[in-house]
Amino acid sequence: MSLSVQLAPKHPQGLLLTNPVMTASGTFGYGTEYSHMFDIQKLGAIVSKGTTLEPRDGNPQPRLAETASGLLNSIGLENIGVNALIKEKAPIWASWHVPVIVNIAGETVDDYKQLASQLEGIAGISGLEINISCPNIKAGSAEFGANPDLAAEVTTVVRKATSLPILVKLTPNTSDIARVAVAVAEAGADAISLINTLKGMAIDLTQRRPLLGNITGGLSGPAIKPVALYMVYEVAGAVEVPVIGCGGITTASDAIEFIMVGASAIQVGTASFANPRAPLDVLEGIEQFMEKEGIKDIADLIGVTRK
Numbered sequence: 001m002s003l004s005v006q007l008a009p010k011h012p013q014g015l016l017l018t019n020p021v022m023t024a025s026g027t028f029g030y031g032t033e034y035s036h037m038f039d040i041q042k043l044g045a046i047v048s049k050g051t052t053l054e055p056r057d058g059n060p061q062p063r064l065a066e067t068a069s070g071l072l073n074s075i076g077l078e079n080i081g082v083n084a085l086i087k088e089k090a091p092i093w094a095s096w097h098v099p100v101i102v103n104i105a106g107e108t109v110d111d112y113k114q115l116a117s118q119l120e121g122i123a124g125i126s127g128l129e130i131n132i133s134c135p136n137i138k139a140g141s142a143e144f145g146a147n148p149d150l151a152a153e154v155t156t157v158v159r160k161a162t163s164l165p166i167l168v169k170l171t172p173n174t175s176d177i178a179r180v181a182v183a184v185a186e187a188g189a190d191a192i193s194l195i196n197t198l199k200g201m202a203i204d205l206t207q208r209r210p211l212l213g214n215i216t217g218g219l220s221g222p223a224i225k226p227v228a229l230y231m232v233y234e235v236a237g238a239v240e241v242p243v244i245g246c247g248g249i250t251t252a253s254d255a256i257e258f259i260m261v262g263a264s265a266i267q268v269g270t271a272s273f274a275n276p277r278a279p280l281d282v283l284e285g286i287e288q289f290m291e292k293e294g295i296k297d298i299a300d301l302i303g304v305t306r307k
């Protein structure tokens with residue numbers, strides 16, 4: 001049975017995964033936090049926590065609020081910063097079999113460029129995932145990914161600054177996600193991942209104030225799965241590059257739905273908080289499904305609902 005997927009077919013080195021199960025940024029730390037819980041080397045790829053140029057403390061507490069079938073978070077990109085990541089995390093990753101993709105986040109186009117330049121040539125890093133769901137502080141704090149031109153601009157500068165394969169991670173908080181996908185693919189994205197969290201909020205009735213210290217946050221978990229699935233379907237129909245599905249994936253069945261609408265790989269996010277083994281459970285479930293259905297190659301499942 002072959003589960004391997006190529007996420008950067010046009011890239012000179014490519015980004016070959018032994019299977020389509022990845023972890024979603026910000027929900028699996030740097031991978032190291034989970035390595036004692038199960039054999040993380042079995043996964044297709046690990047995506048690191050969002051990384052910025054400088055270390056960040058993140059947003060005021062509380063930063064998490066549970067909702068019906070979902071989780072609201074306003075972590076605010078708390079992270080150790082790119083220099084510490086290069087010094088402390090990359091050397092560990094360099095000894096791993098599983099590829100690690102570094103998720104990068106900036107407040108200006110130049111931040112993304114600098115991050116990509118600093119991560120160039122570092123052993124242990126197999127690719128970059130560009131988080132364009134960040135507010136652009138030079139343009140009224142709208143998300144970069146809400147605007148196709150800005151999303152393309154970020155992709156272009158990163159493309160020029162790195163020889164690594166690049167994944168561009170789309171935000172659902174835009175009116176036409178397929179247009180943004182086409183723009184970033186034309187600007188040089190090797191693959192497109194989606195979706196990031198949906199904007200949301202929740203109120204504490206007794207305190208008469210928002211539950212999150214930051215007032216608003218990002219919604220993730222099973223609540224967003226149908227939205228994510230629809231968007232992956234739309235994007236996979238609009239671009240030629242591989243698409244990576246993410247949003248509420250908790251079980252192998254969820255993952256297979258995304259693969260059937262056109263995702264070449266999937267990311268498990270919030271599910272890891274309730275069940276740290278969730279990515280491995282999803283992988284094993286996909287293998288069992290393929291065995292039961294007599295499917296020899298995962299490629300035969302990708303986009304079947306479109307054919």
Ligand SMILES: Cc1cc2nc3c(=O)[nH]c(=O)nc-3n(C[C@H](O)[C@H](O)[C@H](O)COP(=O)(O)O)c2cc1C
Binds near residue numbers: 027071219270
């Ligand atoms: C606590 C938390 C932190 C996150 N941090 C990041 C991040 O740093 N960068 C990023 O691109 N996405 C981040 N995300 C978004 C997830 O990677 C994922 O796109 C989203 O949660 C939807 O998938 P899920 O429903 O499986 O969690 C975060 C999500 C959560 C819940």
